[in-house]
Amino acid sequence: MEKKQWVNLGIAFALTLFNFTSATAATTSSSEKISLNSETGAPVFIAGTLTVPSQADPYEIVLSYLREKENLYSIKLEGAQTLDIISETTDELGFTNIKLQHMYNGVPVFGSVLSAHINQSGVLTAISGELTQISKLDQDPAEENAFLQPSSAAAAVTNDLTAKLKKAPDIIQQESPSLVVFVGDGEARLAYSSEVEYLEPEPGNVRYFIDAANGAILASFNQIHQADPVGKDAVSAGTGLLGDKKSIYTVQNAEGSFLLDRTRGKGILTYDAANMLELPGKLWQDADGLFNEAYDAAAVDAHVYAGQTFDYFKKIHGRTSYDGKGARVISTVHYGEKYNNAFWSGSQMVYGDGDGTTFSPLSGSLDVVAHELTHAVTATTAKLIYQGQSGAINESISDVYGALVEGYFDDHPDWLIGEDIYTPKQKGDALRSLADPTTKGQPDHYSKLYLGTEDYGGVHINSGIGNKAAYLLANGGTHYSVAVKGIGLDKTGKILYRTLTQYLTPNTSYRQYQAAAVQAATDLYGASSEEVNSVKAAFSAVGLQ
Ligand SMILES: [Ca+2]
Ligand SMILES: [Ca+2]
Ligand SMILES: [Ca+2]
Ligand SMILES: [Zn+2]
Incomplete structure (x- = not known):
């Protein structure tokens, strides 16, 4: 609850x-x-x-x-x-x-x-939150003599575990017992609470409640479901949402194959929310190791695309996982029922199944997955506030790397976001266009900045301005009579990565973003370089100079 x-x-x-x-x-x-x-x-x-x-x-x-x-x-x-x-x-x-x-x-x-x-x-x-109802508590915590010593409570825990496991557990950590009020079957008792973690004879992590008066075990909760499966690394076969066959990194043991990729950083893990709203849900498990059922496809794509985004940031920018320190990349699919969105929760990615009309399952588009994971990069670097102009830059950076990651794995980047999952019954459209933001009602020039309060001050609206600038920087073009010479995907990615990770701050505005990008390009290529000229022209074309 x-x-x-x-x-x-x-x-x-x-x-x-x-x-x-x-x-x-x-x-x-x-x-x-x-x-x-x-x-x-x-x-x-x-x-x-x-x-x-x-x-x-x-x-x-x-x-x-x-x-x-x-x-x-x-x-x-x-x-x-x-x-x-x-x-x-x-x-x-x-x-x-x-x-x-x-x-x-x-x-x-x-x-x-x-x-x-x-x-x-x-x-x-x-x-x-819900407050636990306590009608009465007969014990007085001030009467210390009426209670066990914490060490006796700890001993009660190991005795109980030894009896249950038929062997003394190999304890790696035991929290020192602390006094709590525990309510079981409507009755409140003073109890010691202690969590114990052990590896042998099998891994376990159990929270115990021991009656403080007599050492009886009031309750114990096994919390081991959060632990990693033990097994060997494997490459399994999977089928994605578009029917595409792909290899996925898994861990296999006698119980099946798990969507745990231990080859990247501290791991890439994909969970099943089973259409409920609990996070992260259950680590994805497949009995026969063939991820080819229709229900598997959202998980296969979330898992593979998280790995590809990880690889892009590692290979191109030398960044190991979103925090640069190999953080675990966790995704949950089948979140809620017909849920029409995807988001970075602050600690993991979450994907709905879509309603089948506006969206198909949202993990089915590499640019969407890269968009979400880039929010995590931003959250551990510039920490751009998700409101107003800084929020629009935050959104734009995510769209830009969505397009760049897609472009890295496909020679023909489309500069569209979400084309593989948006309106599945209608071909050729997308959620957003970086090439022409106006096709989706977004401004493509700073003079057209949305100033209302909707959408946190237009974070998904004003992102069009940054998106158009990045598109022009990579591809070139003439926009509102300003000619821009394109510098390609790689240099665009490098300049904006340096801008994001070294210059942007939580409340950066679009004007500051322009100055930061010029500075980052100057650092990389020199003040009089063609690249700096292109950055200036690209931002100037959207009204920022
Ligand atoms: Ca299977
Ligand atoms: Ca795309
Ligand atoms: Ca469509
Ligand atoms: Zn976003």
């Missing part, structure tokens, strides 16, 4: 492939939208304009709202129960995120956490 809400929150701020909120949908509603857990009746998500603008401390804003909602949350925020702040961060959109831990007599209630978002004006806009 908690996981699901986090996923939903993630989408609201994610870097999407295109803008899917209409102008009216973007209008802030002052009404409170309350989602309840259908089983417990407790609120799990409240969104809207929940408070009036305020200069008060964000923690105070949240607490005073929650005090008004004590009946709804069935909690009395006085005496035994409190909400303690465990983290406070501010994101790139200016939202403050506060996480609150539910405490009972000063002891954390396991898993009972609220996450609140407050916007730049000090307005509370969302609270997610």
Whole structure:
């Protein structure tokens, strides 16, 4: 439940492939939208304009709202129960995120956490999370003599594991037991919580809850599903969304073949959300090692195209994975039902299946995959704020590398984005065109900059200006009477890579982008070079000089 809400929150701020909120949908509603857990009746998500603008401390804003909602949350925020702040961060959109831990007599209630978002004006806009109901707790944590020592709780864990595994586990890490309030079968008990990780006789990662009074095991959760499969590296056969046969790097063991490519950085992994909204889902597993079913195709393409994008940045720019340090590249396909978008969540790529009319499964286009992964490069370098002009440059950089990566693996780059997945029943069109942004309603000149508030200030609209400049730089042409001599894909990629990774900053504007690109080209080719002249001409052609 908690996981699901986090996923939903993630989408609201994610870097999407295109803008899917209409102008009216973007209008802030002052009404409170309350989602309840259908089983417990407790609120799990409240969104809207929940408070009036305020200069008060964000923690105070949240607490005073929650005090008004004590009946709804069935909690009395006085005496035994409190909400303690465990983290406070501010994101790139200016939202403050506060996480609150539910405490009972000063002891954390396991898993009972609220996450609140407050916007730049000090307005509370969302609270997610469900508070665990505690009717009574008979034990007093102050009576230390009534409880086990933490070391006894740790021993109870190893004893239980040894009994279950019929062998003493080879423990590589055990968290020192800490006191929590654990609620099982409606009864609250003081318990020690401890996570233990072991490799033999088989890999495991289990969280234990041990009754603090008598050492009984109250619960244990195996969390091993996040661990990598053990097996040998293999090359398997797969079929992509366009029916194209391709080789994919996998790991094989007796249970089947897994979409884990250990040949690139710390690994490329592809997961199945099985049409639900949980991330990352389950690591893709195929019983016979032949990835040739229709359902497999979205995973095959996500896996192969993530690898190709990885290879492009490594071979052309010497960058190992998106962070330059070999970070794992994680993709999830079959996200949601008929979900018409793809996005970089901040830690992984996510692809919907599309509704079959507007989109087919979105991992089926190399330029779309490269677009998403380039957002991750931007997020670890320039950190361009996803709003207004910096957001448009962020989007444009992703489109440009979408086209360049495609061009690297295909001699005929089309300078279109998403042609392989957009409107599957209609041939020859695309989501965006870098060659002529106006065909998709985007500006192709700075004088036509969209100044409205829709789409985070037009990030998927004004990207047309940067896209046209990059297209002209690579291919040449005359635009609004300005002639540009093209310098090709490789040099365009090199100049913009240096611009992105060394000169752009979070709030870069289009004018700064032009100056940065000229500087990057000057570094690479010299101030009086043909390349610098072409950069100046390309930006000048879109109204930037
Ligand atoms: Ca199969
Ligand atoms: Ca394309
Ligand atoms: Ca189409
Ligand atoms: Zn994007």
